Amino acid sequence: MKMEGSPESVLLSPIKPVKASHVAQGLLGINSPPLVFTSPRTLSDRQTNFPRRFQCPQISGAEISKNDGGSKKSADGPEDLRKSSTYLNSRLIVDVQKSNNINNNSEQDQPGSFSGCVDEYLSDPVDVDCAYSVNLVSQDVKRSDDAHQSSESNLTKSKIAILESDGIIDMETKGDASQAMPEQDGKDPKEQSTSETKKEKIEEEGNIVEQPSHVCPNFVSDLVVDHASRQQQCNTSGAQAAPHEDYGEDGETVLHGPVQLITHHGSEVSQLHRGMSRRCLQFEEAQQKTPMDGTYSLDSAITIIGSISSSSNTELEILDSSQVELPSSSSKKQTMFVSKPSGFGLHLNSIVNTLPIGCSASEPIMSHHSAGYKISCSKLPNLVERVSSTAGDDVLQTKASLATGSAISESPHTKETLNKLQPPKHQITLHNNRRFSSEHADNFEEKKVSSTDGDGCKRCNCKKTRCLKRYCDCFAAGIYCAETCACQGCFNRPEYEDTVLEARQQKESHNPLAFAPKIVQHVTEFHAINEDAGLFTPSSGRHKTGCNCKRSMCVKKYCECYQANVGCSNACRCEGCKNIHGRKEEYGMTGEIVSNRANEERLESMADNKFKMIANNKFLQAELYDPRSLTPPTPSFEYSSHGKEAAKSRLLPGRYVLSSEPDFSMLPSYAKSTSSPSNSHGNDMLRKTSKTLDVVSHSQELDYNITETMGQFSPRFDELADFSDHTPLPNPSPIIMASSSSKTRDAAIVSQLCLYPGSGCISSGGSLQWRSSPITPMTRLGETKTQALDSGCGLYDILEDDTPEIFKESPTPVTSVKASSPHKKRVSPPRGHFQEFQSISSASLKSGRKFVLKSVPSFPPLTPCIDPKDRTQQKY
DNA sequence: GAGTTTGAAACT
DNA sequence: CAGTTTCAAACTC
Numbered sequence: 001m002k003m004e005g006s007p008e009s010v011l012l013s014p015i016k017p018v019k020a021s022h023v024a025q026g027l028l029g030i031n032s033p034p035l036v037f038t039s040p041r042t043l044s045d046r047q048t049n050f051p052r053r054f055q056c057p058q059i060s061g062a063e064i065s066k067n068d069g070g071s072k073k074s075a076d077g078p079e080d081l082r083k084s085s086t087y088l089n090s091r092l093i094v095d096v097q098k099s100n101n102i103n104n105n106s107e108q109d110q111p112g113s114f115s116g117c118v119d120e121y122l123s124d125p126v127d128v129d130c131a132y133s134v135n136l137v138s139q140d141v142k143r144s145d146d147a148h149q150s151s152e153s154n155l156t157k158s159k160i161a162i163l164e165s166d167g168i169i170d171m172e173t174k175g176d177a178s179q180a181m182p183e184q185d186g187k188d189p190k191e192q193s194t195s196e197t198k199k200e201k202i203e204e205e206g207n208i209v210e211q212p213s214h215v216c217p218n219f220v221s222d223l224v225v226d227h228a229s230r231q232q233q234c235n236t237s238g239a240q241a242a243p244h245e246d247y248g249e250d251g252e253t254v255l256h257g258p259v260q261l262i263t264h265h266g267s268e269v270s271q272l273h274r275g276m277s278r279r280c281l282q283f284e285e286a287q288q289k290t291p292m293d294g295t296y297s298l299d300s301a302i303t304i305i306g307s308i309s310s311s312s313n314t315e316l317e318i319l320d321s322s323q324v325e326l327p328s329s330s331s332k333k334q335t336m337f338v339s340k341p342s343g344f345g346l347h348l349n350s351i352v353n354t355l356p357i358g359c360s361a362s363e364p365i366m367s368h369h370s371a372g373y374k375i376s377c378s379k380l381p382n383l384v385e386r387v388s389s390t391a392g393d394d395v396l397q398t399k400a401s402l403a404t405g406s407a408i409s410e411s412p413h414t415k416e417t418l419n420k421l422q423p424p425k426h427q428i429t430l431h432n433n434r435r436f437s438s439e440h441a442d443n444f445e446e447k448k449v450s451s452t453d454g455d456g457c458k459r460c461n462c463k464k465t466r467c468l469k470r471y472c473d474c475f476a477a478g479i480y481c482a483e484t485c486a487c488q489g490c491f492n493r494p495e496y497e498d499t500v501l502e503a504r505q506q507k508e509s510h511n512p513l514a515f516a517p518k519i520v521q522h523v524t525e526f527h528a529i530n531e532d533a534g535l536f537t538p539s540s541g542r543h544k545t546g547c548n549c550k551r552s553m554c555v556k557k558y559c560e561c562y563q564a565n566v567g568c569s570n571a572c573r574c575e576g577c578k579n580i581h582g583r584k585e586e587y588g589m590t591g592e593i594v595s596n597r598a599n600e601e602r603l604e605s606m607a608d609n610k611f612k613m614i615a616n617n618k619f620l621q622a623e624l625y626d627p628r629s630l631t632p633p634t635p636s637f638e639y640s641s642h643g644k645e646a647a648k649s650r651l652l653p654g655r656y657v658l659s660s661e662p663d664f665s666m667l668p669s670y671a672k673s674t675s676s677p678s679n680s681h682g683n684d685m686l687r688k689t690s691k692t693l694d695v696v697s698h699s700q701e702l703d704y705n706i707t708e709t710m711g712q713f714s715p716r717f718d719e720l721a722d723f724s725d726h727t728p729l730p731n732p733s734p735i736i737m738a739s740s741s742s743k744t745r746d747a748a749i750v751s752q753l754c755l756y757p758g759s760g761c762i763s764s765g766g767s768l769q770w771r772s773s774p775i776t777p778m779t780r781l782g783e784t785k786t787q788a789l790d791s792g793c794g795l796y797d798i799l800e801d802d803t804p805e806i807f808k809e810s811p812t813p814v815t816s817v818k819a820s821s822p823h824k825k826r827v828s829p830p831r832g833h834f835q836e837f838q839s840i841s842s843a844s845l846k847s848g849r850k851f852v853l854k855s856v857p858s859f860p861p862l863t864p865c866i867d868p869k870d871r872t873q874q875k876y
Numbered sequence: 877g878a879g880t881t882t883g884a885a886a887c888t
Numbered sequence: 889c890a891g892t893t894t895c896a897a898a899c900t901c
Contacts, residue, residue, distance in 0.1 A: 465886095545884095
């Protein structure tokens with residue numbers, strides 16, 4: 001009912017951090033790896049931070065349906081998590097509904113869109129816990145309310161609804177509507193049914209909405225921001241209806257609750273970070289872009305959240321920027337789904353989508369969370385998220401990360417509540433939505449950009465596919481078609497959410513990675529450095545499946561690689577490749593050898609300089625590391641005393657950060673910074689430290705990108721990376737393994753010194769700690785390289801050089817690339833992370849290593865032990 | 877804006 | 889898995 005007026009108190013689930021670390025570990029062991037890479041769905045799942053999801057790797061819609069009954073399953077775990085978790089998952093859902101929708105099918109349309117989002121969330125396997133979640137939710141909500149009331153008071157009028165949610169799609173609704181075939185012209189009966197059902201639900205639930213406690217178990221906390229401008233929202237019942245619908249969807253609310261709980265875990269937190277970061281970013285952007293009409297701006301909300309989180313150090317409040325309805329200045333409503341980036345924690349911590357801002361509101365992003373349909377996640381499947389490296393971004397990111405509970409899916413409820421409660425003062429353009437929502441702000445964006453309007457919104461021109469096939473860029477990107485699209489008979493609209501989801505599911509069933517980012521961040525060791533140096537190097541990204549160009553010579557946008565501004569790789573079957581970003585023939589060379597040679601001198605010099613810098617900035621570095629290593633200071637820190645070591649330490653943290661949930665790592669670290677004072681300073685330090693910082697940020701970006709891109713693979717990669725890192729025990733320099741290429745001898749020597757004694761220990765220690773920390777270690781071989789390059793070029797270089805040839809066998813960056821190879825994609829369904837991982841590991845890593853990796857999870861306990869060793873060794 | 881080219885996606 | 893067809897974007901005029 002009253003959306004606006006009801007100032008719903010801020011509901012924050014007071015999740016207690018007690019077990020956070022612990023959980024994190026547990027999760028880490030299991031989760032971190034799985035986090036990675038999956039179809040958008042999986043990503044979303046991971047984002048939700050729910051390790052168990054992975055356990056139920058294949059949760060399809062059917063499973064989801066099951067989940068209702070079996071909510072308990074996840075619930076069991078989640079409960080613990082919830083309780084233990086200190087984090088509040090919350091999302092800010094900003095829905096900008098178009099006035100158009102309001103008037104017309106406001107109910108249906110918006111609901112559809114929202115519901116879609118909701119459904120998606122609901123659909124997530126994680127959601128299993130629905131029923132369970134519900135109860136929990138109510139409790140959580142109350143708690144959150146209590147906890148956050150103070151904050152609310154601070155906010156005064158403005159309310160910020162922080163919603164935790166992982167949405168799970170209601171299968172019921174889906175069942176009704178989803179099955180309708182898009183091909184049926186006109187609106188499918190299911191739409192009607194769905195709309196009707198939704199309406200009914202809405203009506204039924206409308207009451208609930210009014211009552212916050214009931215409202216959304218999903219909501220961990222609700223901060224309602226009153227916007228003076230709400231008026232518009234109020235205007236249309238449709239708008240209200242929409243939220244209701246969202247809320248109304250049964251499964252959703254229920255499901256969300258559990259998810260939230262899950263997210264609370266510290267370990268989960270890392271996962272969540274992605275989403276958070278993205279959302280944060282989104283918010284930030286929104287803020288920047290959108291004039292803040294309301295007394296309370298999203299930014300403020302974010303800040304509030306951050307403050308809250310900060311207030312409760314242990315607790316990380318994760319705000320999922322979910323959906324926020326903001327009445328645009330114009331009567332139009334835009335539905336934004338601010339989905340956290342999929343992924344991977346990847347979710348892009350500070351990831352800034354490269355996507356053009358201009359996406360019109362007309363293109364609502366599909367919430368990736370929806371299990372069934374995670375469009376948002378896949379939205380920019382092609383695109384690889386990029387992390388903004390700017391210091392400012394860092395800050396924002398951190399906030400965002402805090403704000404966004406990456407893992408948390410937005411509950412439709414939240415949307416509703418937000419819609420109702422919140423007057424979206426901030427006008428967040430759809431652009432933002434798309435951007436942010438898109439997990440992958442890949443290179444492909446460019447492609448899409450090209451097809452985009454001036455605004456940067458994607459447009460399609462589909463005539464026969466009804467925008468339900470990947471021919472449609474919008475569909476492929478996981479977004480709804482915009483009004484600006486010239487498509488005919490389009491079913492890729494919120495109204496046809498079910499259809500879209502179904503279509504998507506079909507695609508995914510056939511090819512789990514169908515919506516996965518096509519561009520994998522291929523970490524070229526030198527990439528960052530080269531960039532710094534201004535040298536041209538093949539882009540770090542690579543197309544997973546490669547192109548098949550015959551005539552375009554990979555110099556036109558026909559070529560996906562070219563389009564993505566990435567070089568061709570071995571995966572490409574192109575003929576006469578002349579890709580300016582990197583030729584197929586050069587691929588092996590380029591990444592490692594060619595560029596290395598070209599840059600070797602510079603690298604060395606830079607490395608030297610960096611080392612010097614590092615030495616000078618030892619403290620800073622240490623701090624930097626500290627923040628990331630939320631957990632008890634890792635040995636790496638200790639090591640950091642040495643400039644070189646510091647560099648390593650950087651690398652390590654960077655890795656971790658990069659790891660599936662780099663963002664999280666960063667954010668949580670900062671947010672949690674309480675653990676390490678340095679953490680709080682870390683940002684500043686990072687910012688301040690020019691090169692070192694740049695390097696770090698850079699590495700982070702890479703990591704982040706990787707993680708996202710790789711995120712799908714993340715589990716594997718993570719493991720691999722971890723493995724590589726940890727392998728040191730057997731092999732002193734796992735890093736080396738990662739870094740294939742040779743490098744400066746000096747560095748090598750240094751690295752050896754560090755590595756063998758410390759390197760292995762250090763890396764392991766670092767990794768261990770990271771793992772132990774809520775933040776999952778993500779290091780990948782490639783990443784490590786990049787980081788090394790970035791941070792302390794010398795060290796990594798050294799490592800690489802030192803790396804025994806045996807290790808070299810395992811293609812370092814290449815391996816990562818391989819992982820991304822299309823074959824692998826298809827081989828492992830997104831959810832079967834382990835399988836993929838195995839395949840990957842097998843390919844890139846020796847079987848033995850694989851096993852090692854598996855053992856790795858135990859690392860956390862090791863860290864303490866390792867530390868002493870590391871010290872001793874490093875001292876060596 | 878229409879037509880052609882191109883390569884990915886879908887299909888067999 | 890390979891070959892073919894379909895499709896829509898990219899490109900050209």
